Amino acid sequence: MTEGRARSAGPAAAGGVGDWEHFAHGADIGVRGRGATAAQAFEQAALALTAVVTDPSRVRAVVAVPICCRAPDLELLLYEWLNSLVFHMATQRVLFAEFDVRITGGELEAQARGEPVDVARHAPAVEVKGATLTELAVRQDEDGRWRAQCVLDV
Numbered sequence: 001m002t003e004g005r006a007r008s009a010g011p012a013a014a015g016g017v018g019d020w021e022h023f024a025h026g027a028d029i030g031v032r033g034r035g036a037t038a039a040q041a042f043e044q045a046a047l048a049l050t051a052v053v054t055d056p057s058r059v060r061a062v063v064a065v066p067i068c069c070r071a072p073d074l075e076l077l078l079y080e081w082l083n084s085l086v087f088h089m090a091t092q093r094v095l096f097a098e099f100d101v102r103i104t105g106g107e108l109e110a111q112a113r114g115e116p117v118d119v120a121r122h123a124p125a126v127e128v129k130g131a132t133l134t135e136l137a138v139r140q141d142e143d144g145r146w147r148a149q150c151v152l153d154v
Helices: 010-013 038-053 074-092
Strands: 003-005 019-025 028-035 063-070 094-105 107-116 137-140 146-151
Touching: 003 074, 019 038, 028 038, 038 074, 038 094, 038 107, 038 137, 038 146, 063 074, 063 094, 074 094, 074 107, 074 137
Parallel strands: none
Antiparallel strands: 003 019, 019 028, 028 146, 063 107, 094 107, 137 146
């Protein structure tokens, strides 16, 4: 398992309460984000998504993309969120490294910040095809921290 700490300048990094990791799942790869709030866990899961492709510390936050998603529950909202990021990464050829997520009811509003892919500098490892429903979970753990996870199709 590869683990990493958030490197963004967001509240999770500043407060030291957010983190992300990858977990093995056959030919695919799982991403898991943790944070003090569900929104921070979503931010960290998004950072883990970027880390599947490249080292997030190599990605500069020079362009901002607004993203809005709706779903009937937090798990499907995570699925929609990650797939929205994958869509923007593929269609705009951009990588993201900073995220500002707000969740109200079944709606997510976010700013994802990053830059166009620079193959020489980013050295993309794989292409993420999308988030799946496999091992999809968003829940508050016994310690009060939130966990958001799913398996990515790569």
